[in-house]
Amino acid sequence: MSEDLVAVRLTKLERLRARGIEPYPYKFERSHTTTAVRERFADLPPNTRTGEEVRLAGRIFSLRRMGKLTFADLRDGSGRIQLFVSKNVLGEEYDLFLELDLGDIVGIWGEVITTKTGELSVEVQGFELLAKALRPLPEKWHGLRDPEKRYRFRELDLLTNEKSHKVLLDRALIVSTMRRHLERKGFIEVETPILQPIPGGAAARPFITHHNALDRDLYLRIAPELYLKRLLVAGYEKVFEIGKNFRNEGISTQHNPEFTAMEAYQAYGDYYDAMELAEDLICECVEAVHGALELQYQGRRVDFSRPWRRVTLYELLSGEFGIDPEAPLEALLSELERKGVECPEHLRAGPKGKLLEHLLELVEGRLVDPTFVMDYPLDISPLAKRKRGNPELVERFELFIAGFEVANAFSELNDPEEQRERFLMQERLRAAGDEEAHRVDEAFLRALEHGMPPAAGIGIGVDRLVMILTDSPSIREVIAFPLVGERR
Numbered sequence: 259m260s261e262d263l264v265a266v267r268l269t270k271l272e273r274l275r276a277r278g279i280e281p282y283p284y285k286f287e288r289s290h291t292t293t294a295v296r297e298r299f300a301d302l303p304p305n306t307r308t309g310e311e312v313r314l315a316g317r318i319f320s321l322r323r324m325g326k327l328t329f330a331d332l333r334d335g336s337g338r339i340q341l342f343v344s345k346n347v348l349g350e351e352y353d354l355f356l357e358l359d360l361g362d363i364v365g366i367w368g369e370v371i372t373t374k375t376g377e378l379s380v381e382v383q384g385f386e387l388l389a390k391a392l393r394p395l396p397e398k399w400h401g402l403r404d405p406e407k408r409y410r411f412r413e414l415d416l417l418t419n420e421k422s423h424k425v426l427l428d429r430a431l432i433v434s435t436m437r438r439h440l441e442r443k444g445f446i447e448v449e450t451p452i453l454q455p456i457p458g459g460a461a462a463r464p465f466i467t468h469h470n471a472l473d474r475d476l477y478l479r480i481a482p483e484l485y486l487k488r489l490l491v492a493g494y495e496k497v498f499e500i501g502k503n504f505r506n507e508g509i510s511t512q513h514n515p516e517f518t519a520m521e522a523y524q525a526y527g528d529y530y531d532a533m534e535l536a537e538d539l540i541c542e543c544v545e546a547v548h549g550a551l552e553l554q555y556q557g558r559r560v561d562f563s564r565p566w567r568r569v570t571l572y573e574l575l576s577g578e579f580g581i582d583p584e585a586p587l588e589a590l591l592s593e594l595e596r597k598g599v600e601c602p603e604h605l606r607a608g609p610k611g612k613l614l615e616h617l618l619e620l621v622e623g624r625l626v627d628p629t630f631v632m633d634y635p636l637d638i639s640p641l642a643k644r645k646r647g648n649p650e651l652v653e654r655f656e657l658f659i660a661g662f663e664v665a666n667a668f669s670e671l672n673d674p675e676e677q678r679e680r681f682l683m684q685e686r687l688r689a690a691g692d693e694e695a696h697r698v699d700e701a702f703l704r705a706l707e708h709g710m711p712p713a714a715g716i717g718i719g720v721d722r723l724v725m726i727l728t729d730s731p732s733i734r735e736v737i738a739f740p741l742v743g744e745r746r
Contacts, residue, residue, distance in 0.1 A: 260393070260394070263393075263394050264392055264393055267391070267392045267393075267394075268392060270357060270359070270390070271392070273357075274357075274387070281387050283386065283387075283388060286313075286315050286365035286386060286388055287313060288315050288365070289312050289313040289314075290312045290313070290314060291314070291334055291335070291336040292314060292332065292333070292336055292337045292338055292339040293336035293337040295312055295314070295380070300378075302372045302378065303372065304373065304374055304376040305372060306371060307369060309369065310369065310370050311368060311369055311383070312367065312368070313365065313366070313367045314332060314334065314366055314367075314380065315334060315365040315388060316332045316333050316363065316364070317333050317362070317364075318332060318359070318360055318362050318364060319331040319333050319338065319360065320360065321360060323356060326352070327342075327343070327344050327345070328341075328356065329341065329343070330343060330358075332364070339378065339380060340373075340379040341366060341368075341379065342368075342371065342373065342379040342380065342381045343381075343382045347381060347383055348382065348383070348384070351384070351385070355382075355385060358387070359390075359391060360394065360395055361391030361394060361395045362389070362390055362391050363388045363389040363391070364385050364386065364387055364388055365385065365386045365388050366380065366382050366384070366385040367383055367385075368381045368382040368383040368384070369383065395414065396414055396418050405734075406742060406743075408422075409734055409739075409740050409742045410742050412739050412740075416738075424728075426736075426738060428547050428724065428727065428728050429736055431547060432543045432546065432547065432720070432723065432724055432727060433500060435542055436500065436520055436543060436718075439538065439539050439542050440522060440539070444496050445496040445497060445524075446494060446496065447497075447498055447500070448486070448494070448499055449499060449501070450479075450482040450485035450489075450499060450501075451479065452478060452479050452501070452502065452504075453467070453469070453477070453478065453479075454476065454477050454478075454485075455476060455477070456477070456697050456699045456701075457479065457480045457697070458481070458696060458697060458702065459481030459482060459483030459484050460481040460503075461638075461694040461696065462481075462505040462506075462507065462694055463505060463507055463693055464477040464478060464504070464506060465505075465506045465515075478504035479504065480503055480504065480505050481503055481717065482503070482521055483715065484702040486499060486521055486523050486715070487523060487670060487705075487706075487710060487715070488701075488702065488705045489523075490523055490525050490711060490713055491705045491708055491709065491710045495524070495525040495711075496522075496523070496524050496525065498522035498523070499520070500518065500519075500520045500720065501518065501519070502516055502517070502518055503516075503517055503519050510733075511732040511733060511734075512733055514733050514734065514740055514741060516737075517719065517720075517733070517737075518719075518720040518721055519717050519718065519719055519720060520717070520718045520720055521715065521716065522715070522716055523670070523715045524714045524715075525711040525712070526711055526712055526713070527713060527714035528643075528714050529653045529654065529655055529668055532668075532714040532716040533630055533655065533667070536630075536657055536665055536667070536716060536718070537564055537565070539718075540562065540659075540664075540718075541562055543723065543727060544562050547727045547728070548727070553727065553729070555729055556660070556731055558626055558660065558661075560659065560660050560726065561627050566627070566629065567627065568630045568632060568655075569629065569631060569632065570631070570632045570633045571583070571618065571631050571632065571634055572584065574618070574631055575617050575621075578621045579594070579597060579617060579621075580597065581593050581594065583614055587608050587613065590610065590613065591606060594617075599617070599620075601613060601616065602616065608637075609635070609637035609638065610637065611634065611637040614638075615638055622661060622663065623662075624661070625659075625661060626659075626660055626661060627659075628657060628658070628659045629657070629658045630655045630656075631655060631658060632653075632654070632655045633645055633652070633654070633655075634651065634654045634656075635650065635651060636649075636650060637683070639652040639668070640671075640680040640681065640684050640696050641668060641677075641680070641696075642669060642670065642671055652668065652671075653668060653669035654666070654667065654668045657718075659723075659726055660726045663719070664718060664719055664722050665716055665719070666716070666717050667715060667716035667717070668714075668715050669713075670712070670713040672706060672709075672710040672711070673706075674703055674706035677702075677706055678698070680696075681696060681699070684696040684697070684698075685698055721733050721737060
């Protein structure tokens with residue numbers, strides 16, 4: 259059926275060209291957007307003629323033909339407006355207008371009026387076809403319902419689904435708000451390599467590629483952290499980057515192999531400064547989208563009012579499971595077994611931090627209002643400074659909102675000798691089978707040896723934050739073109 263419709267439209271295309279009409283011209287001069295017209299001529303009484311001509315361009319979304327009169331909806335990137343098209347005004351061109359199909363892109367010019375019912379409209383005095391649509395749009399009332407089709411034919415979903423369309427507009431607002439906020443605080447935006455000789459800055463499995471001219475393997479970055487900290491060494495005291503990271507891992511409602519993160523580093527600060535930055539920045543984003551500090555995410559109320567809750571990892575797990583997180587690994591496993599908490603076999607060999615991380619994953623869904631979970635085991639945090647007063651822990655926090663992790667931050671480790679020992683500890687984990695363990699990065703260690711100031715660093719998952727602020731149930735809803743499986 260769809261191919262039959264394409265054939266009909268191709269026939270129309272041939273007829274247009276036979277009449278000397280170019281169906282794909284180069285340019286059209288607009289005077290207004292549809293929203294600008296609506297704002298300028300708001301509150302006009304019914305049956306009014308303004309005497310003012312406008313030039314608009316957009317896509318035809320509906321056609322209601324009524325003999326010598328046709329009503330159409332024209333949509334551009336800002337909104338929609340009704341077209342009032344009559345044979346009396348267009349004359350011979352009226353029949354050509356009737357040849358248009360839904361989805362065709364046109365430029366029109368005409369007088370702004372209101373109809374007898376008060377609908378703001380443009381009475382079309384002339385038009386030009388700007389792009390003939392050869393394929394029909396999804397059915398008006400239902401659009402693309404199947405999720406895989408929505409993501410595979412994403413341009414159609416964004417075109418016909420108003421919620422999807424708005425999510426990307428809100429995403430753009432959130433990213434620009436982040437950027438303005440950081441720049442106001444004196445941060446400069448930088449770019450670091452996406453192709454890296456050693457994947458570092460996070461515990462993750464990388465994508466591998468090969469550079470032919472250099473004849474060497476390279477990796478798509480899993481995080482920009484180590485390069486950003488090298489810029490601190492270079493004397494830039496406040497830096498940030500908003501960009502893509504890549505992790506060769508599974509796909510879920512919270513994970514996409516290609517995702518966007520914001521990372522910021524501030525010399526002479528610690529993780530308390532990173533908490534303050536997170537509160538300031540995220541609250542501004544929430545207010546930019548919602549105009550208030552409260553919203554609903556998937557039926558749950560989320561209150562961003564400050565101050566946000568701060569709880570140590572040990573306090574949280576002790577309260578949730580009734581255990582002593584400071585106990586040795588074997589004692590902790592026995593205690594969990596008595597309480598009926600299942601522990602995956604691969605976590606029983608340690609390190610203990612991996613087990614505690616697993617327990618946090620079991621309860622993070624209950625952390626709805628913004629919560630800083632602080633002070634993690636050293637063995638799962640190789641880039642963070644030891645906690646003052648407790649060298650078995652590090653000054654690290656993760657921020658949870660609406661039940662999942664949104665940010666990760668440290669008081670950054672800047673002792674080059676200790677950093678080397680931490681990397682070597684990670685290499686031992688790799689040798690024991692942990693493919694996500696960090697690798698020794700000699701270039702980064704050499705930079706640290708020149709001296710890096712004490713610093714606070716934070717990474718915020720942009721996609722997850724957008725999910726929360728747009729009430730989107732899946733990360734794929736907030737990415738313009740999420741990864742989809744092979745077409746079958």
